[in-house]
Amino acid sequence: MKPNFADILLLSVPERIELVQDIWDSIAEIPEAITLSEEQKTELDRRLESLRTGEAKTIFWEYLRAEFKL
Numbered sequence: 001m002k003p004n005f006a007d008i009l010l011l012s013v014p015e016r017i018e019l020v021q022d023i024w025d026s027i028a029e030i031p032e033a034i035t036l037s038e039e040q041k042t043e044l045d046r047r048l049e050s051l052r053t054g055e056a057k058t059i060f061w062e063y064l065r066a067e068f069k070l
Contacts, residue, residue, distance in 0.1 A: 008016065027034070036044070050056040
């Protein structure tokens with residue numbers, strides 16, 4: 001059953017964020033259902049390498065949470 005988008009918009013922003021997180025978590029439970037293009041795989045590999053080498057700039061979750069008052 002597809003939820004009515006108008007009903008979703010009646011939720012508060014925190015409730016909508018929680019809904020999105022729940023949806024994302026349900027998708028993550030079945031990674032084999034997600035297909036990536038070669039371009040997407042290449043970009044993910046590039047980003048992982050950037051993290052491994054320390055080139056990527058990261059931000060701690062606690063900082064973001066405080067910044068956006070989550």
